[in-house]
Amino acid sequence: MASIRAPLRFKRTILFGDCDPAGIVYTPRFTDYALEATHQALNNVFGEPAIRAMHALNILTPVRATNIEYLSPITWDDEIELLVCVNHVGSRSYTFSVAATKSDKTVFDATITFVCVCAKQKQTIPIPQQVRDKLNLLTIKGS
Incomplete structure (x- = not known):
């Protein structure tokens, strides 16, 4: 696997269908953009679709909290660029930061916290070490 260096960067072009009649992006789409960026970052460090890899480990990762500031x-x-990193890894949950920019101007900042849940028992579980190791690849070193 190539070296991963946080934050990871992804580009996205805003689609016509993402917008209201005035041509401005619908508010709920920002959550989609941020969530998709976290999935892409995880896919990069897992080297495969991360949600499938977690399911194979009997782990579900529902969202526990989101926060978005529209700027x-x-x-x-x-075209926006999404900068993604993990800013906290706890015992059972982890939090991503996603910043979206357009022409070097921040258009939104988001945090999304996921929690690890046993797929069979539907109870929170500690983050397995192999998942923790992947998340640590997405942290900004020295922060």
């Missing part, structure tokens, strides 16, 4: 509107056909 500037974006419209269809805009």
Whole structure:
């Protein structure tokens, strides 16, 4: 696997269907953009679809909390860059930070916290070491 260096960067073009009649992105789509970016970051460090890899370990990772600060509107056909890193790894949960920029201007900042749950018992569980090791690849060193 190639060396991973946080934050990971992903580009996305805003689609016409993501916008309201005024051409501004619908508010709920920001959550989708942030969530998709966290999945892509995990896919990169797992080297395969991360959700499938976690399911194979009998782990579910529901979202426990989200927070998004909307800083500037974006419209269809805009290209944004999403910067993704893990900013906290706890015993049973982990938190991603996602910042979206357009032309070097931040358009939104988000945090998403996931919790590890046993797929069979539906109870929270400690983050397995092999998952923790992957999450640590997405932390910014020295922070």
